[in-house]
Amino acid sequence: MTDYTPEIVYEMPVQQYVTYNFEKSAQEVGRIVWPNNEDQHYLKGCYWSPDGTCLLTVVRGGGMHICELPSDLYTTDVVMSSRPITALTPAVSVPEHGLIYDVCWYPGMNSSLPATCCWLSSGHEGPVHLWDAFTGTLRCTYRGYNAVDEIDPALSVSFSADGQNIFCGSKKSVKIFHTSRPGRDYVMYDVSHPASCIVASHAQPGVVAIGSWKNTIELVSQSDGTFRHLCKFQGHKGGITTMAFSLDGFKLFSGARKDKEVICWDLRVPGRPLFTLAREVSTNQRIAIDLSRCGRYLVSGGTDGKVLAWDVSQNVSPQENMQMPLHSDCCNGVSLHPTKPILATSSGQHHTQDPLHHSRTPTNCENALCMWWVGNQQEDPDLITAIIRAATNS
Template sequence: MSESEGVLESSYVPYTATFQYAPYNFENTALEVGRSQWPNYDDQHYLRGCKWSPDGTCLLTVVRGAGMHVMELPSDLYTGESVMTSRPIAALQPAVSVPEGGLIYDYCWYPGMNSGNAATCCWLSSGHGGPIHLWDAFSGDLRCTYRGYNNVDEVEAAMSVCFSADGQNIFCGYKKNVKIFNTGRPGREYVEFPITHQASCLVASQAQPGVVAIGTWRNTIELVSQSDGSFRHLCKLNGHKGGITTMAFSLDGFRLYSGARKDKEIICWDLRVPGRPMFCVPREVNTNQKISIDLSVDGKWLVSGGTDGKVQVWNVTEQTYPTVHMQMSLHSDCCNGVSLHPYRPILATASGQHHAMDPLHHSRQTLQYENALCMWWIGAQQEDPDLLATIIKAATNS
């Protein structure tokens, strides 16, 4: 599709017909149902998060030095209330790969993605030294670019990107401003909202269209309201010890959850009374790496990875101070990405991080680090009766 043509012509129609909804059950252990592994090279192909598509059909991940990859959800997981514990782990293979060699700063799905409508199947990415790219999720082709320029008319790389709730606009975080592009008009036409510090993280509220949270490397979060091309400052939130790396709005839009680098707390902000945090929950984050958080679509479950490889779960609908509802040791290395499926009880996780080179051997090939994209069933599970009978018979004979 050329830049002169419409980038997105169709309206958003939720694609849920093939899914049978099943709730998360964080009382059970996580059952691994899918995995994709990247080897250890000297240039360290570790993963940088993962995100389910809004329609739940596929999973997007970025691998440092090895591009972007879209994995399809195994077809047997679309329906059914439970999964057999003997189910083999599916070897996930990329349905679409984009060999983007540079460092990817941020990426996000088009919020109206519907696999039944090819025009809506796309995602954004922003990388080192280049413009913002819109990629086709079916072919991996580049649809168009959005180019932000600095004060000497040079193309500037955005550190963070996100769509507006309706997908009509793209918010891009730069060193001194947030640039807003019209999704249907690629190129260099944009409006700017000035900021004091570099925008490291952006998230748009689904419940309150036009409200955007801007996280910065200087530990602050600014909430703004955008309408008719103008911007209005709402409030500024202070409380983190490091630069903001991840945020998520609650379903009703009244809460904002945020996490920061080298900061071992997730803060929940009540945006109706934004003067102080509503509560804080702990997690293990001892590096500058982005460790993402996610909320379930019903707003009940908050999940976070950690540099210790563990995934923690909180029930944030509890009236009292929420404690860790469940803690799962899912990875042997840093778990930097978590994403909850919108319709099925499936948690996606991504692992990996930068490791210092051995000063004696000058190589990492002899060391085995985990760089994996995994899918975990967090729902009802059933024992395979044939397998159970075999185990009982073997125990009896022994």
């Protein structure tokens, strides 16, 4: 196919403030489960689109899927306790059976502008793909090459804050593509260790954080088409897997594999953590963190199936966390809706199989994509009346 992508006009997102109620039990409002077979189709993260209309997830060996937000949740501010759980179905599916490393939404995605509805994906031994979120078709590819002119797969992908550039982190470099020019035209920035995670700051355009498998984070500034080194952080015990900039751009939150701490870095005083947050991460799997659009709450998954939430609005370590045991298997993906108090989670991990069935302990494989209402809830008066009548009659 011809490498072409239409010109995309970026619109700055409108600031939205959402009222969360993490202290109260989260109410499940949507779910879809992938069956576990010999291929182990567990999920690998979930990502709300920037306009909040749909949810993207990656299934190991089962491609990428987009589920739409249930229609009744668009306008409501309160959910009844009797609301049934919506059975989610993929509106768009891309049957990519190879190993997918990373995905990323276009930051100016708006469903009323079809040209902006797209996402990136990187996979094993392949180029970076740009997919159409309406049809699931491949729009174009961005191809990076190594010193012997072989395809250099991207371990991580990210758009710049304005959506004009694409950052592709590989083993020895970060390749910078212009979004409107697919192909092999790029600028390269050398790195010392594989770039496992990349995130751009929206508050400070041009500032980009590059995490590596060597537990280091490099802060760079984009200028003259490439990167300029600013500083480097080191404090994690494992390779960096997830990062998020604060709303004001002065803080950076990071998490790593086999590391039970989320570190908050003060970018005004580089090199020293501002505080740390405890979470359960006992495997090499990528366990995501996400920051609310208002900048007040940070949420994290965990290998124990719990979702933790902290109020990080102050420059001191939160005194306590809010725990939500939402899954019976590893919760690897968390994503807060941009305009509604809805938390999306994904669960699943690789389980060692016993081909001779010697083990008598059943393996719990959940492999679920869920939506949880973490805002105001209201008891259904009809349901309460029915319960009272039933109790009276008995």
